[in-house]
Every structure is written in structure tokens, then in C-alpha cells.
Amino acid sequence: MPDTANPAPMNAPSRRKFRREGEERRRQDLIEATLDSVAEHGLQGATLRTIALRAGVTAGLIRHYFPGKEELLQEAYTTLVGRMTEQAKAALVMEDASPRQRLAAFITANLNAPIIDARVFSLWATFIGRANADPALAHAHREGYLGFRNEVEAVVADVLAAERRKADASQLRHHAIAINAIIDGLWIEGCLAGEMFSPGELAAIGIRAVEAELGLAPPKHDPEP
Amino acid sequence: MPDTANPAPMNAPSRRKFRREGEERRRQDLIEATLDSVAEHGLQGATLRTIALRAGVTAGLIRHYFPGKEELLQEAYTTLVGRMTEQAKAALVMEDASPRQRLAAFITANLNAPIIDARVFSLWATFIGRANADPALAHAHREGYLGFRNEVEAVVADVLAAERRKADASQLRHHAIAINAIIDGLWIEGCLAGEMFSPGELAAIGIRAVEAELGLAPPKHDPEP
DNA sequence: AGTCTATTTATACACTTGCACAACAAGGCC
DNA sequence: GGCCTTGTTGTGCAAGTGTATAAATAGACT
Structure with a gap:
């Protein structure tokens, strides 16, 4: 498996594709991903990056919906x-x-x-x-x-x-x-x-x-x- | 409050004083400090430095008694x-x-x-x-x-x-x-x-x-x- | 099609974490 | 007292953390 999942033919610094979900949907998904992460890895293992990965987004997005990790939890x-x-x-x-x-x-x-x-x-x-x-x-x-x-x-x-x-x-x-x-x-x-x-x-x-x-x-x- | 608790008159790079406790006593103290830390801050807050501080030693010592954090927990x-x-x-x-x-x-x-x-x-x-x-x-x-x-x-x-x-x-x-x-x-x-x-x-x-x-x-x- | 906005990505940063290791000194032994 | 073992400290480091922010683009509107 190549070290990049990006199927772009050239090594142009292409960005990841994404879809805009509804606000309520995204928040719900993030919360569900949080619960999954906590159940699987405990509070210590539930990092923003883990949660984002599970929700299918990147970590930065969480800050767009929640003031901080505390509030998300x-x-x-x-x-x-x-x-x-x-x-x-x-x-x-x-x-x-x-x-x-x-x-x-x-x-x-x-x-x-x-x-x-x-x-x-x-x-x-x-x-x-x-x-x-x-x-x-x-x-x-x-x-x-x-x-x-x-x-x-x-x-x-x-x-x-x-x-x-x-x-x-x-x-x-x-x-x-x-x-x-x-x-x-x-x-x-x-x-x-x-x-x-x-x-x-x-x-x-x-x-x-x-x-x-x-x-x-x-x-x-x-x-x- | 001065930024150093060291009462040494000169800024000689003096080390912290310490006592050698018996092996069993130290292990017991470290375990107790671990339980205290987990009870107070959860697994995420129970860091080696927190535990060591509570036990009155420095973090490095833990490795002398336990192979790693996992085993201590x-x-x-x-x-x-x-x-x-x-x-x-x-x-x-x-x-x-x-x-x-x-x-x-x-x-x-x-x-x-x-x-x-x-x-x-x-x-x-x-x-x-x-x-x-x-x-x-x-x-x-x-x-x-x-x-x-x-x-x-x-x-x-x-x-x-x-x-x-x-x-x-x-x-x-x-x-x-x-x-x-x-x-x-x-x-x-x-x-x-x-x-x-x-x-x-x-x-x-x-x-x-x-x-x-x-x-x-x-x-x-x-x-x- | 073109514009605009807010969702989303990507990168940077300061800080913490567990672990490795070299320097040091406490205390037993001669 | 002097030495030697080893318990103990201090420092360094790479990986990972939460947060901040700039850059990009999806999708609605005209």
C-alpha cells in the first residue's frame, strides 16, 4: 500500500475532499465518535485526533463546533x-x-x-x-x-x-x-x-x-x- | 515567592537531598501515590510526574522500580x-x-x-x-x-x-x-x-x-x- | 457562471508525556 | 576514614497533546 491514499496522479499538494454536513448532524456525529473513543480507549485515549478520525473529519473541525475538549466531553x-x-x-x-x-x-x-x-x-x-x-x-x-x-x-x-x-x-x-x-x-x-x-x-x-x-x-x- | 525553593545561599547547582528507603517501602509508597493520583485526577491525570511528586520523589525513580507506567498501574x-x-x-x-x-x-x-x-x-x-x-x-x-x-x-x-x-x-x-x-x-x-x-x-x-x-x-x- | 460565506482542512506552536541515560550521593562495608 | 554499590536525581528527547489561525473549497444564492 502506498503511503498516500491520495489517488491524484501528480504530487500536487492537493487537499482532502470533504462534504459539508448539516450542523446538527455533524455535532451528533462528533458526540457519537467521542463516546466510541471513550468506550474503547478510556478518557485518556479519547484525543481530539482519535475522535476526529472516527468521525471522518480532521481534528481542527472540532473547535468549530465545540469551544474545547472539555465541553465536547x-x-x-x-x-x-x-x-x-x-x-x-x-x-x-x-x-x-x-x-x-x-x-x-x-x-x-x-x-x-x-x-x-x-x-x-x-x-x-x-x-x-x-x-x-x-x-x-x-x-x-x-x-x-x-x-x-x-x-x-x-x-x-x-x-x-x-x-x-x-x-x-x-x-x-x-x-x-x-x-x-x-x-x-x-x-x-x-x-x-x-x-x-x-x-x-x-x-x-x-x-x-x-x-x-x-x-x-x-x-x-x-x-x- | 522565589522561583526556587532551594534555600542554598549560593546558586551552586546543588541537588535535592534524598533518603534511601527500603525497596518494599518505596514500591508501596509509589503504588499508594498512584492510587491517590488516579482517584483524584483519573487515569489521564495520573502522570509519572504527578505520581512521583505525590510520593515525594522524582519521576525518574519510578523506572527503577517498575518497567513502565503500564505495570505500575x-x-x-x-x-x-x-x-x-x-x-x-x-x-x-x-x-x-x-x-x-x-x-x-x-x-x-x-x-x-x-x-x-x-x-x-x-x-x-x-x-x-x-x-x-x-x-x-x-x-x-x-x-x-x-x-x-x-x-x-x-x-x-x-x-x-x-x-x-x-x-x-x-x-x-x-x-x-x-x-x-x-x-x-x-x-x-x-x-x-x-x-x-x-x-x-x-x-x-x-x-x-x-x-x-x-x-x-x-x-x-x-x-x- | 460568478460571488460569497462559513464549513473544513492543514499547519504551526507551546506544552506535556513516557522513557532513556548520565551524573551523583547515601549508606553499608572494609 | 575511604570505597563501592545502587538508589536517586536531573536533563534530554521524540512523540503526542490541545489550541490557534491561515488557507482552501463546497455549496447556496443571484
Whole structure:
């Protein structure tokens, strides 16, 4: 392979060809390339040149869309968090289903692809590892966590109401914290060592653990006639 | 402030004074300085010069003890994992206590200081975020995880035996996975947002969730006369 | 087709990084 | 005390970093 990919016949100092993409598209591509780079090489390996290469542009262009690397990373993280919470909550918008079914579906959705995903986990861990030093990161996490937990708490309240059981705010909060922990813990293991579990196993474990936490009677099997 | 901290009266090219520490001591100091640097500035900020500064030596010395930065980071991670698992398991070596008490003590120990610790969490997240790309890291995590889970499984078996309940291997495994997830999930939240929980609250939530998972009857309060 | 503008490339620059190596001195040994 | 080993420092270097800026050109508009 020649040392230049330029097919120009003469060694005229020809420039690289390029296309002008829409602004929003370019920004989106750059953010995606950033997330890819961070997931693959970590924060240290995500250099402007690496990111630009992945996005199919040259490094200088990044400065045209972002004031600096810091801001690019910040926007990339915001995008990631938004995507994660959006996906996680999407499983809750089932109409015409019993609260208990909605809860089970929520757990199942959170413990299978695409939420169980090694790349997303890498990104989450890489960024959250900086939360101590970066208050903005810590704040973003807390927002996402509390939003998630509130969703859980609402479903739990529905489930208990449907079972005609009363629970005060403190009990509700504890249930939500525990259920959140169960989902988070199983999510981590699924992402880190997915092949150690058979398909659907994590979701089954999660549902059982959550229902035990709420003191729900185990569901009946189809009774023998 | 003068641009040199050297109190030498003349500008003779005097060298910095130094002491020869024992080999093991120096290595330990360098590893500790590495962990501090990673926790504070992330992998990208943990440069040889930063680490050396923290350890009170100059950068060149690191090469005398480690073949390269890579190996230093690897040894630092090994040290970290060893310390974490050691602490976590230490709570299990209670003689003369009922299995249920040992389980509760285990959970309590894992959900309070020093295991709930923002610095350790930062380190864990930073390193584990590279597990996808680095098989050595992934392997180290899996070893630690499985070791931890086996400990949990053993205690669970004891607890169920004491309650005269039988559980097959599959049920035992599922219990261990779920309990591990509960502890992990609560550990993360405690590390990331410890001030959101009152002292002992996480442990109380964890114990309740685990006992529910195992189907243990809630402990009696002091009965009214 | 010609013009114009803002997207994109390319180059330059100051700075940092990990690593190599020569000079040096701390502390044990005689 | 004098010497010798080796732990330790200081300096140098090539590669890579983020940022700044000039030069080029794609594509819309007339």
C-alpha cells in the first residue's frame, strides 16, 4: 500500500475532499465518535485526533463546533445519560397492564439488551469515576438516579395499592432504594459478565427479588386440572 | 515567592537531598501515590510526574522500580482489588454467632465505612471502565466477584440450614446473585451520595431486602406484655 | 457562471508525556 | 576514614497533546 491514499496522479499538494454536513448532524456525529473513543480507549485515549478520525473529519473541525475538549466531553456525557434514562423509563409506559405486570416489565427491560450493554457500562463507569472530582458529573448522576428512583417509587405505590396494602412514605422510599439497588447490581453483573447468565436469568432473579422485597405472594403456576 | 525553593545561599547547582528507603517501602509508597493520583485526577491525570511528586520523589525513580507506567498501574489495581475483597470478607469471620447474625453483620460491614468510601469507588469505577478493553482487568474483576459470591452463597446455605429449609444448588446460586446485587447496588449509592442516607439506613435497607429474598420471617420486636 | 460565506482542512506552536541515560550521593562495608 | 554499590536525581528527547489561525473549497444564492 502506498503511503498516500491520495489517488491524484501528480504530487500536487492537493487537499482532502470533504462534504459539508448539516450542523446538527455533524455535532451528533462528533458526540457519537467521542463516546466510541471513550468506550474503547478510556478518557485518556479519547484525543481530539482519535475522535476526529472516527468521525471522518480532521481534528481542527472540532473547535468549530465545540469551544474545547472539555465541553465536547460534557455534551457527550449529557447525551449518554439522557439516552440511558430515556430507555430505562420507556418500559413503564404500558397502558392496560396491571401494576405488577408493569413492574415486572420494567425490570425485564432493564436487565436485557439494549440496556445490558458492555459499551454503555464502560462509558458509565469511566464517567462516574470522575464524579468525586467533578461536581457537574455528580449532579448529573444524582438527577438521573433520583428520577429513576421516583419512577420506581410510583410503580411500587401502584402495586401496593392494587394489593390493598398501605405503606407510608418512609416504607415506600426504602422499597424504592432497595429495588433500585437490585436492578443496578444485576445490571452491572450482566454488563460485566453477561455470558455467565442464561438469557432471561437475570430478569427472573430480579423479578423474584423485587417481589420478595415487596412481600408479594409468588405467582401461581398453571394449576393442574 | 522565589522561583526556587532551594534555600542554598549560593546558586551552586546543588541537588535535592534524598533518603534511601527500603525497596518494599518505596514500591508501596509509589503504588499508594498512584492510587491517590488516579482517584483524584483519573487515569489521564495520573502522570509519572504527578505520581512521583505525590510520593515525594522524582519521576525518574519510578523506572527503577517498575518497567513502565503500564505495570505500575496494573500493580496498583491488583493492590486495590486485594484490599477491597479482604475488607469485605473480614466481616464474615465471626465465631460463635448464628448464621443469620453473621449474614447481617456481613451486610452491615459492607454498607458502612470504610467499605463505603468515595475514593475507593472512584478507583473501582475508573479501572472497571477499562475492563472491556483489557482482559486482565476483566479477569481480575471476575475472580473477585466470584470469590465474593461464593462467600455469600456459603453463608446463605448456613442460614437456610439453620432454618431447616432445603435449597438446591440452583436456588442457592440465584439467592447469592440477588444478594450480591443488593449489596453492590446499595454500595454504589452509598459511595456516590452517602449524605442522602442517614447513618445505618443503607445497612438496614440491605438487611431487610436480603432477609426478604431468603424468605426469613421478620425478627420480632420486643413483644408488649 | 460568478460571488460569497462559513464549513473544513492543514499547519504551526507551546506544552506535556513516557522513557532513556548520565551524573551523583547515601549508606553499608572494609 | 575511604570505597563501592545502587538508589536517586536531573536533563534530554521524540512523540503526542490541545489550541490557534491561515488557507482552501463546497455549496447556496443571484
